[in-house]
Amino acid sequence: MFRVKRLTADQRKELANMKSLNRRDFLKMSSACGASIALGGCNMQFQTETSAVPSYLRDYKQIYSTNPRQAAIEWFDNARFGLFMHYGLYSQLGRHEWVQLREKIHVAEYAKLKDRFTAEKFDADFITDMALEAKMKYINITTRHHDSFCLFDSKYTDFKSTNSPAKRDLVAELSQQCSRKGLGLCLYYSHGRDWRHRHAPNNGDWGGSARPKYDETEPYYAYGQDHDLQIYVEFMKNQITELLTNYGPIAAIWLDGISTPRSRPDKLHLFKAQDLYDHIHSMQPQVLVSYKQGLLGTEDFMAPERHWKEKITKPLEICDTLQPKGWGYIKADEGKHKSADDVIEMLAKAKQMNANLLLNTGPLPDGAIHPEDVKTLKEVGKRLAV
Numbered sequence: 033m034f035r036v037k038r039l040t041a042d043q044r045k046e047l048a049n050m051k052s053l054n055r056r057d058f059l060k061m062s063s064a065c066g067a068s069i070a071l072g073g074c075n076m077q078f079q080t081e082t083s084a085v086p087s088y089l090r091d092y093k094q095i096y097s098t099n100p101r102q103a104a105i106e107w108f109d110n111a112r113f114g115l116f117m118h119y120g121l122y123s124q125l126g127r128h129e130w131v132q133l134r135e136k137i138h139v140a141e142y143a144k145l146k147d148r149f150t151a152e153k154f155d156a157d158f159i160t161d162m163a164l165e166a167k168m169k170y171i172n173i174t175t176r177h178h179d180s181f182c183l184f185d186s187k188y189t190d191f192k193s194t195n196s197p198a199k200r201d202l203v204a205e206l207s208q209q210c211s212r213k214g215l216g217l218c219l220y221y222s223h224g225r226d227w228r229h230r231h232a233p234n235n236g237d238w239g240g241s242a243r244p245k246y247d248e249t250e251p252y253y254a255y256g257q258d259h260d261l262q263i264y265v266e267f268m269k270n271q272i273t274e275l276l277t278n279y280g281p282i283a284a285i286w287l288d289g290i291s292t293p294r295s296r297p298d299k300l301h302l303f304k305a306q307d308l309y310d311h312i313h314s315m316q317p318q319v320l321v322s323y324k325q326g327l328l329g330t331e332d333f334m335a336p337e338r339h340w341k342e343k344i345t346k347p348l349e350i351c352d353t354l355q356p357k358g359w360g361y362i363k364a365d366e367g368k369h370k371s372a373d374d375v376i377e378m379l380a381k382a383k384q385m386n387a388n389l390l391l392n393t394g395p396l397p398d399g400a401i402h403p404e405d406v407k408t409l410k411e412v413g414k415r416l417a418v
Contacts (some may be wrong), residue, residue, distance in 0.1 A: 061384060088169070109347055111216070115170070116351055116389070117390075118361075119154070120174060121149075123360055133227060133243070136247065139252040139253075146196045165409070169215065172219070173202070175221055176220075201298075219275050227244060228252070229267060232257055232261075236298075237299070239296070249326040293305070293371075331346070334349070336348075337377075349390050372412050
């Protein structure tokens with residue numbers, strides 16, 4: 033249960049004065065507050081008064097009072113449409129979110145991208161307004177993709193947006209806006225793959241796509257007896273704990289990288305996935321857990337990609353892209369993004385499957401939403417309103 037303190041008279045006055053700030057100044061100030069804003073811990077209070085029920089579940093407060101997760105499941109079943117965002121260091125290169133693996137970019141070389149990461153035009157206020165206009169009910173953002181770069185402030189790594197020229201916690205900014213506007217916030221987190229962490233799954237034990245296949249030895253990785261997967265497993269649990277502690281009520285933890293643990297069924301237990309699920313539910317009982325098409329079968333909903341055709345008895349979400357195929361920004365796809373007609377067709381197919389559609393946009397290197405996608409989503413919203 034989360035309670036946000038009522039604003040004092042001075043704080044309300046301060047909030048009123050802030051209306052004169054331009055959006056850029058607002059983002060800078062909200063970043064300075066960091067994750068504490070989401071929990072009411074910052075002196076500059078941006079949030080409005082709320083009840084103990086998460087804003088996205090207010091229509092389900094009666095069920096929430098006795099069974100928070102059931103309330104969340106019913107909300108998810110009715111949500112139907114969500115926004116996915118793949119944004120990170122790879123966006124600067126514009127050559128797919130798997131560019132580090134595909135082009136065999138060594139860890140130290142890839143890390144230089146952090147020093148160019150400004151997220152200058154990442155605007156959580158605009159993004160959430162855009163999602164609402166498109167009749168979406170929730171937003172999912174890549175808090176940490178396979179390259180291990182975090183869009184949130186974590187004490188377990190310095191490879192993060194708050195330690196870049198941006199000096200911003202993008203998850204905190206998005207959390208604030210989602211909470212204000214009644215949107216569910218889902219957090220993508222790469223679980224099965226990490227191309228930076230010394231003790232993440234390696235190719236020798238966990239299949240060919242666990243890490244890039246470098247021609248030379250990668251000095252950043254641990255090998256042989258020095259490699260300890262449990263250090264990585266603990267690292268992930270610690271970061272997910274941060275995400276569930278510092279950013280208010282979360283709608284879902286959306287895990288990725290399923291092919292790595294599934295490549296070795298005999299070693300699957302080493303990932304301690306069920307322990308992680310239980311830990312998530314113990315921290316925030318309304319949080320739904322997914323792991324693509326299902327790693328263990330105990331997930332709250334399944335989230336396979338676009339071409340999935342099998343029937344699933346659990347709540348279902350199909351994810352697809354506004355670019356032809358890629359998830360992170362791809363410069364070569366300029367002028368080829370999908371139209372409103374395409375999206376309406378995707379929604380119809382998802383409805384036939386009794387599934388939600390999680391529609392992805394890959395923000396530009398500076399964090400702005402691609403103009404083609406903005407135009408498409410505006411038109412989709414107009415049609416859905418009718």
